[in-house]
Each structure stands twice: as structure tokens, then as C-alpha cells.
Amino acid sequence: MNDVAVSVEHVAKRFRMFHEQNNTLKSAVMRGRKSVHEDFWALKDVSFEVPRGSTFGLIGRNGSGKSTLLKCLAKILYPDQGRIQVHGRQASLLEVGSGFHPELSGRENVFLNGSILGMTKKEVTRKFDEIVSFAGVGDFIDQPVKNYSSGMYVRLGFSVAVAGTPDVLVVDEVLAVGDATFQKRCRTKFGEMREEGRTVILVSHSMSTVRDMCDQVAWLDGGQLRSAGAASPVIDAYTATV
């Protein structure tokens, strides 16, 4: 099983849609413990394996369960059925710079965000110059991040995430924010990661990006897996339905 980075086994995720949610004390007291809800299965029996060293894309329409699956992969949500096994160290980037404190400087935030992503201080110190140059924020590193442009914000967040050299990197559609130069740099970085045997899992709506970057793709539709496998045939099948 050494060539599998992530295995997703029969994963199902249920959301409760509350008609009347019991999140005020009053409603809890008035109705007792019962709350009125309907189950919505955002993911139903999804199974696939992500090979080590691949760039894996998740595609599908809006509401097909991509983001839910990505959050399950990132351990933010927990599947109600089935399980997800990740081999190796994992970092996730669902929203860039989510751990940034606006009043603190870029430098302080790099250390803060690094530790949120599970890096040690020593590691961040060692890679600090690399992070700053990859992000291309230059002298702004000692400015509070609230003064950053949105591009700089994203680039700094992304740089910290990839600097941790995770074995598995989970990325939501965040790269679209950067400019062309940065996107190219990301693509190169993903290429490097692939060569080092690291795995990237990403979600995108842009089929050209997916075609460009991914070698494996899973297509989700209505919470179910339509097909998974080599990129082009799956992408072709998906584009045919649009």
C-alpha cells in the first residue's frame, strides 16, 4: 500500500437541515430536546484512492460535494460513515491566510500560521527566507498584514503552506486569486512536489487548470462518485455533460 497517499473508503457525510434549529436556550426549553430536521447526504459512499506523487483534481458541479469531501480530507469535517486514511504529513489550504492576525506583521504571521499548519519554530526559521522570496512580499514582511493587497495575502499564506513540505497538500480553489506570474510559480511548485513524491489534492472549476495540473481526477455528482482515474478521459466525460 506504499504507493497510495490517501485512501477514501465508503465515505458518507450527512448534514442536518434544521427547520427550526435549537440554538437558543428558549427554543430548547420550549420544544424539549427535539429539533425538527431533515437529513441531507452531501456525500454518499464515495471511495477512491489517490496515488502517491500525483496531482489529484476533484471536479463536479456546484453542490456536488467537492468542498465537503475536501473538508473531510482536511480533517475539518468528519465523515459519518466510512473512513479516510492519509499516509504521511498533511497540510490543507482551504482559505489562504485564515490564521492570519491582521494587526500582526507578516513575519509574526508566518510563524503563527506555520505552527497552525504543524511546523516547528525551528523549521519555519530555517525556511523563512524561502517563504518570503516565494511569496514575493519583499520589504512588506514587517508590515501588518492588514495593509497587504489581497494578492500578497494569498501568496504569503500559500508559501507558508507549501514550505512545510507536506506529504499531502489539500488545496481549495484559492490559487485563482494570484496573478499569472504567481499561478505559474505554483504550477512549477506542484511539479516539484510531484517529483519529490508528494501529493496534491485540489478542487477547481477551471477545466483548463485541472487539465494542465492534474494527472488524476475524481468526478463527483450529487454526492456520488461518477468516475475516477486518469485525467483526460474523466475530464472529457465531465465536459460532455455540461
Next chain:
Amino acid sequence: MTYLNELMSSRELLANLTAREVKGKYRRTVFGQLWSLINPLATMLIYTIVYSFIFRARLEVGDPSGLSIYPLWLMCGLLPWIFARNVINSGMTSIVSNGSLIKKVYFPRMALPLAAVGSFGFTWLVEMGVLLIALAIAGSNFWLFLPLIVLTMVFLAMFASGVGLVLAIVNVHFRDMQHLVGIALQMWMYLSPIIYPISLVEDATQKAGHPWILTVYRLNPIERFSTVFRNLMYDNRLPEWGDLLACLVWACASLAVGYAVFSRNEKKLAELL
């Protein structure tokens, strides 16, 4: 146990989150960290004027230290209370107010309320340091009891964290909690011998002929804590072992319950926020 391991391995995150709270709180203020000293000083001034000069509250004479300075006596009970209150309050709101972080990144969620404990603990440490200096100048000889003072501080931190952890979870389910707790904390302070000595309660219950009220009153853990702190810092004597033991029991019980409740509900948090 695996959860505890995970928490241990994220102590650097805990340190960084604490630093974030400490540094971020007074960013772009002229006085910076000084504010954390100005606040208790202002509170001390208010209570001293109101209770010592206007209400003429009975002045407690430290036995055997012989101190009789109301502001110092007050602060020995008030600073621990302010710390406990802040920890409970910010521990409770830490999950809801960091919702965006919880929904985007995975890390042991307990780091958030614990970072609140750390940041207020840091402030408290400075405040207690200043208070001890003031006490030493006034002639209190607490040096022998310093280890016990530190130990009691740890107990109080454990107790407050436990309460904060439970309330953090409850607050995610019922947002009413933070408003309710605000009122409850205020009542709690007046139900504890912080700004008035417990001897007043003893007298009152005796006079009313209901000594059992005092027994009920003393069930309040904050009463034990402020008694122990005052024994050590103001009176300069060993507290009754029963009181110290009660502090230890409250600390362990509260932290154990808080830990159990929090770790059991942690996985559901992202969905509920």
C-alpha cells in the same frame, strides 16, 4: 490518550496563539501592555473609594502580618477573581469567535481556549508580581509562602480552564450562553468574599439564626481560593489544609470535566459553527 498526545505536540501552536492574543490585544495603543495594569488599578481605586470610604467596610487586619490596608487586602482576592472571570469569558467565546479558523484549518481545537488561559495568565502573572512588590513594601512577609502562592495560582488556572472549556462547547450550541454567563459571573463575584470579608457573612448568618447559610456559602470554590490567597499573601500564614485541599479538588474536577466534554465534542465544532 492520543488526543492528549496531539495536544502536547501542538504546544508550539499554543505558545504562538497565546503570543498572538497578548501581542494583538494592545497593538496600536499608546500605553500597550500598560493597559493590563491600568485596568486593575482603576478597579482597585473604584472599590476602595466605594467600599472603604463610603460604605466603611470593616478593615481586615492581617494575622500575623498586622497589615491593615484595604486596597491591598482587596487586590489579594480581586486579581485572582479577575483572572478567573477573564479566562471563563474568553474561553467560552474563543471557539465561536475563531469560527473562520476552525472551519478552514485543522488543529487541536483545545488550543484556542487554552491560549486564552495563557494570555490572561501572562497578564495575571505581571499583576500578581506588582501586587507582591506592593505587599512587600507594605511589610508583608510572604516569601516563605511563595511556592504555595504559585501552586494556588496553578489550581485556579486549572479550575477556570475547566469551566471555560465546558462553556466553550455549550456556547456553540446555545449562543445565549455568553449573555447568561455575563450575568452569572457578576452574581458570582458578589456571592464571593472578594470585596467584603467573609466575617460579615458570618455575622449576618449568626444574627439571622441560620448558620447553615454560611455552609452553603462556603461551597463556592472562589470563596476557598480567595481565602487561601489572602491567608498566604495578606495574613502571611499557612491556610487551613482543608481549604487548600478543596482548591485542589475543585481544580482537578473542573479540568477533568472540561477536558472530557471538550474532547468529546471537538469533532462536531466545524459543522456547528
